[in-house]
Every structure is written in structure tokens, then in C-alpha cells.
Amino acid sequence: MHTTPLTDRFGVEVHDIDLGTLDADNFAQVRDAFETHSALLFRNQTIDDAAHMRLALMFGPIEDRETDTLEVGKEFKVPRVSNVREDGSVTPEMDLHTLNLKANMLWHADSTFLPKPALVNILIGRVVTETGGATELACTRAGWADMPPALKDRIRDRAVWHRLSHSRARISPELAALPMFHKWPDQLWRAVWRNPVNGAEALYIASHAFAVEGMENDEGTKLIDDLIAWVTQPQYTYAHQWRVGDVLIWDQRAVLHRGTAWNYKEPRVLSSICVTATATDGVDAMRVIV
Numbered sequence: 001m002h003t004t005p006l007t008d009r010f011g012v013e014v015h016d017i018d019l020g021t022l023d024a025d026n027f028a029q030v031r032d033a034f035e036t037h038s039a040l041l042f043r044n045q046t047i048d049d050a051a052h053m054r055l056a057l058m059f060g061p062i063e064d065r066e067t068d069t070l071e072v073g074k075e076f077k078v079p080r081v082s083n084v085r086e087d088g089s090v091t092p093e094m095d096l097h098t099l100n101l102k103a104n105m106l107w108h109a110d111s112t113f114l115p116k117p118a119l120v121n122i123l124i125g126r127v128v129t130e131t132g133g134a135t136e137l138a139c140t141r142a143g144w145a146d147m148p149p150a151l152k153d154r155i156r157d158r159a160v161w162h163r164l165s166h167s168r169a170r171i172s173p174e175l176a177a178l179p180m181f182h183k184w185p186d187q188l189w190r191a192v193w194r195n196p197v198n199g200a201e202a203l204y205i206a207s208h209a210f211a212v213e214g215m216e217n218d219e220g221t222k223l224i225d226d227l228i229a230w231v232t233q234p235q236y237t238y239a240h241q242w243r244v245g246d247v248l249i250w251d252q253r254a255v256l257h258r259g260t261a262w263n264y265k266e267p268r269v270l271s272s273i274c275v276t277a278t279a280t281d282g283v284d285a286m287r288v289i290v
Helices: 024-037 049-059 096-103 140-146 149-155 164-169 217-231
Strands: 002-005 012-015 039-042 080-082 118-127 135-139 159-162 187-190 192-194 201-203 209-212 237-240 247-251 255-259 269-276
Touching: 012 024, 024 039, 024 049, 024 247, 049 118, 049 269, 080 118, 096 164, 135 140, 140 201, 140 217, 140 255, 149 217, 209 217, 247 255
Parallel strands: 012 039
Antiparallel strands: 002 012, 039 247, 080 269, 118 247, 118 269, 135 237, 135 255, 159 187, 159 209, 192 201
């Protein structure tokens, strides 16, 4: 499998792989690259929703945040990260739907607020903007490796609380009050995720993080902000400007991400599937029972 680096510290572009027809042998190479490099880019892919789902299932169980409201027998619908309504119009910049997209512009890992967090996001460019609308990645594995010992020692053996409405409140109190952001109880995860395949450690944090177990609120909030600021420095980041047919895959255990702004009068559509982390991905070691 031929690859070229995305940055000096993490990520590769994978060449000569057709994700739409991936077989078990080629997936083994993809999964190995995923564990090693944390982020993978595939260009010029022709992959419909069915193929998107087949690829996701190779990584593990597909995350479905609507399971508790779906009718029995209703098929899973691949989520869209989009400002486009069903009638083809776009949502205004201050519409609550657009504000929710803006919350994705905070550095985060998906699903840290769920009882079962995500292993991977598989994001596909469907309709892209002429300018802006990039997806940025930040490697918390590289950032953790370089972190000053004094800062690292403050968080290494601690756990962090996560809540979805916390990140939404940073954008809009009205947005954060919506019932859809209060469906799950607060989650407590260890602050460092050790990759069970290669032993590499990564800081596990997100914009959903609101408190550090055992710390006063102000001290914990300041520490969370300092940690995110450290691991999102330019030397640990990659900015992806989308083309139609791009597929970007990253390790949610070791990479933060965020969107960037664009002209909200322009349509932008990405399709996204998250896969849930399982015991073989190290999730059991991350869970803290209080």
C-alpha cells in the first residue's frame, strides 16, 4: 500500500485503494495504517451510502444516536453534516441548525459524551465550498508525547467529565437548551487513552469536557483549556480542504477535529459515520466507575 505523509507528525494519504470495493486483505492494511498514523486520506473515491456503511462495519459497530427514537425496523440513515435543507435551500447563519454546525468548529472528539464513545469517523466530501469549510485535525498522541512533564503530571492519572450540552452552550444558550443535547448522562473517561495495538498514549479530551474529577471547577476548566491549547498547536495539526470524493478517516482516541467557517450561503454536504469503540480498542480501560 503506497502512502505519502500529511504532516511530519501524523497522518498519511493512501494511494491506489478503492474503498468502495475493499476486501478483507486490503482492509487489514488500512487498519494497520490507521493504528500507526491516526489519520488517513483517500482521494477520488466513488463510494455511495451502502459502501460507506460496509467500510464502517469493517472497523466495528456503527454508532446510531437516534436508536432510542427510531421505529422498529427502520433502516439506518447515513448522517449528513450539512447546511442544506430537504428542499435544497440552505439554513441561515444564525439558524439553530447552523449554530449547531458552528459548535463543530470547537476542537472535539466525537461521542465522548456517549456511554460508548467513538473509535473512528469516516467523513466523505459530497458537496464542497469554493473557499473555507475545511476540516482540521489535531494529533493528541503527538501533543501528549511532547507535553511538558509539569503539565502532563497534572492530568495523567485523572479522569475528565464530558457533556454534549456543554460544548453547545459555548455557542448559544438557546442551542444548548434543546432536548436533543440532554439525552445522555454525563460521562467520565480517563484522560489518557493507551492504544492496545502499539501501546501509544494519547490525551483524550474534547470541547464536551467540562470538569476534571477531583478538581475545583475553575482549576479543572483552566486545565482543560490549557491541554487543548497545547495539543492543537500548529505542529500537531493538519487542515484538509475538501474535494468531492475525498474520504477522511481518523482515530477518535488520538485525534481532535473541528470544522472551519465558510460562506453560509454556499451549500456544504459531508456524509459521516462514526464507529463505536469496543473492548479490543481499549474502551474498557478508559471507563471510570464512580
